[in-house]
Amino acid sequence: xxxxxxxxxxxxxxxxxxxxxxxxxxxxxxxxxxxxxxxxxxxxxxxxxxxxxxxxxxxxxxxxxxxxxxxxxxxxxxxxxxxxxxxxxxxxxxxxxxxxxxxxxxxxxxxxx
Amino acid sequence: xxxxxxxxxxxxxxxxxxxxxxxxxxxxxxxxxxxxxxxxxxxxxxxxxxxxxxxxxxxxxxxxxxxxxxxxxxxxxxxxxxxxxxxxxxxxxxxxxxxxxxxxxxxxxxxxxx
Numbered sequence: 001x002x003x004x005x006x007x008x009x010x011x012x013x014x015x016x017x018x019x020x021x022x023x024x025x026x027x028x029x030x031x032x033x034x035x036x037x038x039x040x041x042x043x044x045x046x047x048x049x050x051x052x053x054x055x056x057x058x059x060x061x062x063x064x065x066x067x068x069x070x071x072x073x074x075x076x077x078x079x080x081x082x083x084x085x086x087x088x089x090x091x092x093x094x095x096x097x098x099x100x101x102x103x104x105x106x107x108x109x110x111x112x113x
Numbered sequence: 114x115x116x117x118x119x120x121x122x123x124x125x126x127x128x129x130x131x132x133x134x135x136x137x138x139x140x141x142x143x144x145x146x147x148x149x150x151x152x153x154x155x156x157x158x159x160x161x162x163x164x165x166x167x168x169x170x171x172x173x174x175x176x177x178x179x180x181x182x183x184x185x186x187x188x189x190x191x192x193x194x195x196x197x198x199x200x201x202x203x204x205x206x207x208x209x210x211x212x213x214x215x216x217x218x219x220x221x222x223x224x225x226x227x
Contacts, residue, residue, distance in 0.1 A: 006156075042219060046215075090157070098208075099162075099164040101147060102157075
């Protein structure tokens with residue numbers, strides 16, 4: 001069966017520090033990969049998605065970047081964190097093809113102080 | 114572009130009472146519809162989905178949702194809720210063509226009390 005791993009579960013970082021969140025998927029090949037952010041009391045905002053190695057699409061201009069160095073690995077990064085980067089970050093994968101549901105990791109709660 | 118509206122940010126209900134969580138979407142083309150549930154400090158779990166066919170879809174834990182094309186709605190219902198149903202529920206929509214990219218509503222917090 002397919003599983004998705006996301007770490008760390010919680011992270012407290014000072015303003016201006018770098019960020020690296022990692023997500024890996026097991027049990028499937030060529031997944032679509034996604035990074036979402038969930039701010040307190042708000043819905044989910046799609047940050048990045050990827051349809052293949054090295055292929056990254058950004059949904060909103062921001063202080064973050066994403067990379068996909070391997071087929072089942074998706075990394076969210078920042079060179080210098082801002083206070084506004086605090087939130088709950090969720091990685092997800094889906095199979096290819098319309099109608100395929102997203103499957104989410106357990107999320108990373110990031111607090112920028 | 115498609116969008117999703119969940120008008121109720123919070124729905125309090127007593128245990129064993131029925132509940133309906135509302136979801137309306139906007140799209141100029143045909144869509145796929147989903148309901149996800151999120152328990153505290155966890156990721157989202159797929160509850161049910163509508164892709165095509167019967168407009169009434171059911172989940173394994175007693176929830177059901179009905180796709181109403183004329184009213185562009187996909188409301189979630191359960192005839193009798195349990196304490197364990199307390200969670201955040203998200204409605205989501207994607208176009209049924211091209212790349213699968215979900216747009217989520219802002220969520221409805223279901224609070225079940227004894």
